[in-house]
Each structure stands twice: as C-alpha cells, then as structure tokens.
Amino acid sequence: MVEAGPAAAALTPAPAKGTGSPWPGRLTKLVSVSAAIGVWQLLTANDVRFWLRFDTLPTVTEILTAFGRRLGTDTYFLDLAQSLLRILSGFGLATVAGVLTGIALGRSRRFANVVGPLTELARPVPAIAVVPIAILLFPDDEAGIVFITFLAAYFPIMVSTRHAVRALPTLWEDSVRTLGGGRWDVLLRVVFPGSLPGVFGGLSVGIGVAWICVISAEMISGRLGVGYRTWQAYTIVDYPGVFVGIITIGVLGFGTSAAVELLGRRVTRWLPRGQENAR
Template sequence: MLTVDEPAVAVLGVASARRRGWPAWLVRIGSVAAVVALWQLLTVNHVRLWLRFDTLPTVTEIASAFARRVATEDYWLDLGQSLIRILTGFALAAVVGIATGIMLGRSPKAANVFGPLVELARPIPAIAIVPVAILLFPTDEAGIVFITFLAAYFPIMVSTRHAVRALPTLWEDSVRTLGGNRWDVLTRVVLPGILPGVFGGLSVGIGVAWICVISAEMISGRLGVGYRTWQAYTVLAYPEVFVGIITIGVLGFVTSAAVELIGRRATGWLPRGQGADR
C-alpha cells in the first residue's frame, strides 16, 4: 500500500504554485512592454492611421521629461499633496460610508428618512459639486477633500448597505437565541459578514476618488499632480502631460492594490479567500 508524505506534498504544491505564478507575471510585464514598444514605434515613425500618433511625444521624450521632473522638489510636493487629499477624503468616506451603510441596511426608520436623500444625491457626479464646494468651504484644500470624500462615499455606502441586507437572518437569530444582544449581533454577525462587500465598495471608491481628486485639482487646486498636469497642457509641454498621466496611473494602482491586499488579509478566514491568493 502506497503512503503519502504530507510535508512532501505540501512542498510540491508550493513549488507548483510558484511555477504557475511566474508565467502570469511574465505575461503581465510583457503586455506592458509590448504597449510601450508599440507606442514608441508609432510615434517615432509619425504614424497617422485616423489616430494622430505624429502629434504625441515618444517614449524616450516622456522618459527624459520624467527623469527631469523626478529630480525637482515640486514633483514630490505635488505627489505628497495629492496623496494627503486622497487619503484624507477616502478615510473619511470609509468611516462614514460603512457606518451609514449599516444604518440604512438595518434600520427601516433610517432608510425611510435618509434613503430618499441619499438616492437623490447619489446620481450627481462628485465633480459637478466643485462650484458648490468652492462657495461652501473657506479654502480650496477643504473643498478638494470634500469632493474626494463625496466621490468615494457613495460606492462604499451602497456596497455596505447591500452586504448588510444580504446577510442571512438565520445568523442573527442564532446569536439572539444564545442570549446575544444588539452589540453581539453587530460585532459577531454583521461586521464579519459584510467584510467582502465592504472591501468591494472600498476598491471601487478609491478608483472613483482618484478620478475626482485629479479633476478637482485641475479646476481649483494650486498644488497636486492634477494641477501640474493641467499646467503642462496649457503651455503645450506634452511630455510633461504624460509624466502626470503616468504618475496618476501609478498612484492609483498602488492605492488600489493596497486596498485589495488589506481586503484579502481581512477576509482570509473565508473559504473563498484562500483561493484568491493562488
């Protein structure tokens, strides 16, 4: 009769997973490199196939502009300012969005009073509130943070509300049958049960928040990546424009990846959370 060495099987499984992971990373890196190479080819040769690549800067010109910008103090000041705005607005939206989502999902009275107001305000794009924010807040900084908060708030709140309503009532009934109170239901049933939905809302919220904070910086900011990108466009410094675009993309990717990573760690106890790491 054959016996199976469990440690050996585990080691082989890890090695097999690593072998499966390398091709995926190579494909991802290769896809980016292919797009960059195609961009260089089209712009260097001034290709015009309906799209006018002859008017765009080449990859080498963008790289040179990027190297110059990174060496300046203004670049890092803009970077820090945009990060402060996005993190402040997003953190406020996470706290308020989760709290109000739970309240609207569990309280019929709150849903009747505040639900219509939320649904009326939700379709309005946050960037359309910029003129109101300029009039309402004493400083442009507070207005930009408010726009960022508003952009992230609604995806977080809606995802949390739906997650609360999707919880099986059997879980709450079981806790109450065992003598649990409202606090026990909240901490042992509601909060753990809605985590996947909450992090889904956070992932969407951080992306929407970046769109709106950059737009707000272009309209009313004095510092920030969006402001600097728009200034480069007004003086026709197109390589500098793409430096801003690339910076925005990298910042969005890093913050979204951080939210996803925290979400996987927070929901790792779920059965489907184990498969997400493979």
C-alpha cells in the first residue's frame, strides 16, 4: 500500500470557499435587527430619559399600528408610486448621462479640458442646495424634483466611470488595435466592459445619494411622495406617522440598492468573487 506523500497532498483540491449554508449569516442579521427593535421598544415603553429623550418617541407597537392604518389607505401607495417615479426618472437619466460623460472624460483630452472644469466646479455643490434654482428654472415642482434627483446621482456615476476608464490597462486597447480594431471596437470591446465594475460602484453610491435628495426635495417643495408625507406628519405632531415614513424610505432605499447590486452581479459575473462568497 502506497502512502500519499507531500506531492500527492499538494495535488488534493482545496475545499471550495463560500459553499457553506447561508443560513447562519441570515440568522445573525435577523437577530441583529430584532435586538435593535427590542431595545427600542424597551426604551420607549419605559420612558427612559438619560440625555437622549426616548420618552418623547413612539413605541414599536404604536409605529406598527400607524403602519397598519397607512397601508389601508390609497394615499400611502400613491406616495410610493410618486417617489419611485421620481427616483427612477432622475436616476435613469443620471445613469445614461453619467456613464457617457465619464467615458468621454476618461478617453478624450479635449473633452476633459472643456467639460472637466465645469463638472469639478459643480460637483462639490450639494444637490439639495440647488432646490431654489430648480424652483425658478422649471415650470413645475415635478420637473424640479426629478432634476435634483438627476443631479445627485449624476456626479458619483460620472466620477466612478471616469476613474474606471482611466485605470484600464493600455495593453487591452493595444491588443484590439493590433488585431485591426478601430475606435468603436475599442469602446465596445475594451472600454465599456472593462469599466463596468467601476460603473456599478458609482451606481450603488448614486442611488443612495439620489434617495437622500429626492426625499429632501419632496419635503421642501413636493405635493406628493413619501418625503412630503413624512414632513406633513411631523408638522401635525403625528410622530408614529413620521417613523412610518422613515421606515418606508429605508425599505425603498434598500430595495433599489439591492436591485442595482444584483444587476451588477449579473452583468459582471465574469469577475472573480472568491473572497466575496466567503463572506
């Protein structure tokens, strides 16, 4: 009987990472959220006041009761539809404009010299600070809110795309040109697919910033939407209604961010993800 030596041991395949059950991780997340909810209920139900005034905030049961009442109204779903329409419109326009501009800035020195300074001057300005200009510029509030949402998402997408394009190895482009490829071949076969990881990184950031700005714009100048309804609940001292709005915003933001991440995984499935799966 021949014993396996070091060489045979070296040829033995290592166990694959990330092949374990996902349930322990999911259970940990569920316990974490449940614990936070339990602590909130404990502090608010017992009127704890130790620097932070939990006695002024609604309990979890009061919030759930208010949530149930809101779910039974048509206004709640109308607000949901209005906010989703605004975020999808602004974010969709920002995706197209940000990716195209980012590729142009990363590929064309002339375009970067003309447009680059304008984008760098406008980028530090918070999108929510443009609300007064949007009110004056557009004929109705709806177009102004979409514009603010677009502006909020545009810059993260554009900057991430530009950096991704500039970071591409020149060897890839040289290989395509050596095989007879032209400018469009380089863009379609090298620049666009090679920059996709960076693009989706910008999309993930952009969707989060867009939600912040669309809710803020709805609070300031909207007539419908989750942000408007949340601020309205605050003005009439309906604090459970405020938390209903906050939870709704969180769920909407989580859902759209997860959708962007899932789409990114599908489009960039060729990327190695050993370490990511191990987590």
